[in-house]
Amino acid sequence: MSKAKVLIVEDEPLIAYDISGILTKNNYEVVAMVDEAADALEEIAKSDIDIALLDVNIEGQMDGIELAARLDIPFIFLTSYYDQATIDRAKLTNPAGYVVKPFSEKDLVVNLEIALSRSVTRQSEIVNRTPEKFFVRDGNEVVSVMSSDILFVEASDNYSFIYTDKGKYLISHTLKSIEDKLLPFGFRRIHRSHLINFDKINSISEGYVFIGAHKVQIGKSYRKSFMDSLPVL
Structure with a gap:
């Protein structure tokens, strides 16, 4: 061992x-x-x-x-x-x-x-965790978002943006508090300002993760541990 x-x-x-x-x-x-x-x-x-x-x-x-x-x-x-x-x-x-x-x-x-x-x-x-439903505010409406539908989360001071294929939502929580809820569903912290859904990654190149049309930077202090964790064939 x-x-x-x-x-x-x-x-x-x-x-x-x-x-x-x-x-x-x-x-x-x-x-x-x-x-x-x-x-x-x-x-x-x-x-x-x-x-x-x-x-x-x-x-x-x-x-x-x-x-x-x-x-x-x-x-x-x-x-x-x-x-x-x-x-x-x-x-x-x-x-x-x-x-x-x-x-x-x-x-x-x-x-x-x-x-x-x-x-x-x-x-x-x-x-082994299955997706879970969360609720976020969108204007005057509260809408449901499945954890599996979230592409990535971006910090904005004491707020965060949640990105999905349908759009993005601004919520009044820090990235750290969101991370604690989403880590069990396959999310990875790759930057002090970015939390990504690992299943949504399309490609990785030159210090960035590409998720759909989005380009998300990998932080220097996270790069080695993230790249080492990839199941490469």
């Missing part, structure tokens, strides 16, 4: 090396240790990573929670922050775990095992 590959995002070197030692001891592969979001996104774009361990307070322009909102892999927060405001922000990113420092080796390993197990189960559910 191959080792699960882990990215550590931690700005305290001693803590990062301590985490790395625990993971190596417990048969995990540490792909990299970085201390800011930009380096984390670059590492994810070029490496095959199963899960990330994120500190909330890290170097750079984005903190760990802002970084988490851009990830399409499972992640666990490892942090000394447990005030309600931080927890409320963290919950919006749907983490696979939230471990408060100082933590024990057992706490870390158990959270990793559970997170990775949930990830495998979720992927299995995605493959």
